[in-house]
Amino acid sequence: MCRRLAEDPRVGGLTPDLAWDFPLRLLGGLHYLVLRGDASWDDLDAAFDEHTPFLARWTAEQDVQTNEVQRSWALLPGFLVASDERPLDLLVELDHDMQPRQIVGRPVGGEPRVHPDRPDLA
Numbered sequence: 001m002c003r004r005l006a007e008d009p010r011v012g013g014l015t016p017d018l019a020w021d022f023p024l025r026l027l028g029g030l031h032y033l034v035l036r037g038d039a040s041w042d043d044l045d046a047a048f049d050e051h052t053p054f055l056a057r058w059t060a061e062q063d064v065q066t067n068e069v070q071r072s073w074a075l076l077p078g079f080l081v082a083s084d085e086r087p088l089d090l091l092v093e094l095d096h097d098m099q100p101r102q103i104v105g106r107p108v109g110g111e112p113r114v115h116p117d118r119p120d121l122a
Helices: 002-007 022-036 044-061 068-084
Strands: 088-094 100-107
Touching (some): 022 044
Antiparallel strands (some): 088 100
16 A cells, blocks of 8 residues: 555645655545545545545644654563463553653563563663
């Protein structure tokens, strides 16, 4: 779908400035239309034909939400459990901004395990 959108001449007509975040804005606008029931991922041509002014306005005005990593850190316990297929006791220490400061997992009956990408949190 993204490759198809990259080659669609209508996409370039939505804005004179194809900034780094334009694809995210465009997909966000299309997703909004799909959630509202006004478009379908299966028929992007109709979405463009019927909603070009909306998509142009959306991509010009709507900011990109970039804090997905901060919001999804809480999924880590589930990923750790799924990777080991064992129960997991988890200690998460938060700082004053409710961001994880320390994440230590301890498989039941095992040694403490720290997130491999964040040894500084141990």
